[in-house]
Amino acid sequence: MPSRIPMLPGSSIPHFFMSDTFLHDAPTAPTTAPEWFVTAQRDAAKRFETLPMPSRRDEAWRFSNLKALDPLDFTQARPVVQELAKQLLADSIGFEASLATLVFANDRLIANHADAHLAAQGVIWLPLEEALRIHPELVQRHFMRSESAVGTPKLLAHHQASVRSGTFLYVPKGVRLSAPLQAVHWVAGSGQAVFPHTLIVAEEASAVTFVDWFKSSGEGRNMACGVNDLHVGPDAKVHYVSVQDWNRQTVAQQSNTTAVAHGGSAVHLGLHLGGVFARSESVSRLNGSGARSEMLAATVADGAQEFDQRTLQDHRSPDTWSDLLYKNALYDTAKTIVSGLIRVEPQAHHTDAYQKVRNLVLSAEAEANSLPGLEILADQVRCSHGATTGEINPEELFYMQARGISEKDAYRLITFGFLNEVLERLPEEALRKKLQETLRTRLQGH
């Protein structure tokens, strides 16, 4: 299938990490990355080696499957052959109406397509390695500036030591982009580790929507250890969507930090479909007054899949608002964990913070764990949290059957509806339809 995404000449892709094992102290090759970055990578490599792996006794890892996440089972991903890269490009449709697309295969950029108007508006749209070369100070100001609040510094260090590409998106003051931008991250082979990275900086009163697609080529067992950081400026609007569709052997760890300045608003939506063990950590920091953040996730868990989701709604300023809705549909022997904390710091008066976890259990052997938490240090706050676990409502089932819809189809349709309530929160209609189609495909066979 032909693709409208042009191929980059492979030789133009710089790389700053040459070792293909995790002996991070191995000598690195000449690099185009700035000194600060190289130093930070080396420091991160040391931290990765010296820090202990977390244990299930740590609050952030209760009930988690740490064995699945052993980084030493995987080596830094090697480049894919040209032929496969071509095939992956052809399969990298993502969202058709996007303004720009980056495609990565095993952490190497294989395509960059962008609407010419972006540059004219001052938008910086670059693979990370290019951004480091052309805008080193701008990247430095925002690159991995936050600590791991709900995960482990070890895996964050692993990411920082190993990251070799990713998306850098900078939206200048007042620029409001009319359609989404996207990146497609592929992993191919087996025993490979990839480190997808997304860094979005949205300046004052700008607006942008971005989608990350995570996909596997083939059935190999691989590891993804990703980071995505969103910097939402004053009165800016960032909508971020990730579609995690790794194959069913892949182990994934994704760490997100969304920092929102005064008057800014963020939507972070995760559609979690793939992986054998997938952990996602999402932190919203409401740094300025009037900042808003919506944290949304829809998860389909079947077979022996495990989804481990950790969240923090961190209110640091007055008059801030956050709303979390995480929904899981569980089949077979699947397992989900949602552990979410709302923290309202002493100065964050007049905070509204909500957290809702809904589990739809479609099998007696599935296991849904919800661990909500509140830490409220301010006065005059409105907070609520609630977690429910239930089965299909028999009256909904009967209503559908009374219209001629088979039990199996009714189950699937009701489950779709259950998760679709999360997707409905995304205002972008065309993108939402794409996500609905992706969800529908995922539920086929159930």
Added chain:
Amino acid sequence: MSLVIHNLHARVSGGQEILRGLNLEIQKGSVHAIMGPNGSGKSTLSKVISGHPDYEVTSGEVLLDGVNVLAMEPDARARAGLFLAFQYPVEIPGVSNANFIRAALQARLKDGEELDAVDYYGDLYKEMDKLEIPRTFTSRSVNEGFSGGEKKRNEVLQMAMLKPAYAILDETDSGLDIDALKIVAAGVNALRSPSVGMLVITHYQRLLDYITPDVVHVLVGGRIVRSAGPELAYELESKGYDWIKDALTEDVHSEELAAV
């Protein structure tokens, strides 16, 4: 061609018998009304015919053009031509009306056949217009946040789209103001045809001002105790259900006397 209910006995699973030997025959092209006081078994009848899992049939049969539907799953009954307009239509969050009705139509096609989307929306909009339903309705979740009138209009819309052979309307008038009632009744009347038989279940005669039945039955204690023309509805309206209950008690007494 008719829907025959023969000596039907049914109960809520494990509970008291609610239907106690009910007999009824609805010919295609006719509209029958069932009236009855609260607790007489009206809603049970509709649920038993459509196969609600909470109910258990202890004896009797329901024949749809000669085929006993009681052995069939509820969805198979619906595909065989039965339709139940619910007294309390169920909300299905996250599933749009358009997708719901589409799934119901798709379920009636053979494996591998696909509903034509253009034709489908053409038909849907035509029927929605008749019922004065705005276009935004298609993308709203099934019955979620609907007013009573909207829910009942949605039931009639589904009936229009699914074209059943036999339709049971369970208290379709409940929760409707007069304007909504008129729209719903007009929608039902538009569907009257020689190819469909209807059973209208209602507590009040009011609905029958707008949907004129061919036959009116009175259901008391799980049995049909009177059947007559539309005038019976007015008699019930003026005299109340006690009149028929009293008459029934007298019948029982005379039966007992006769037995002595």
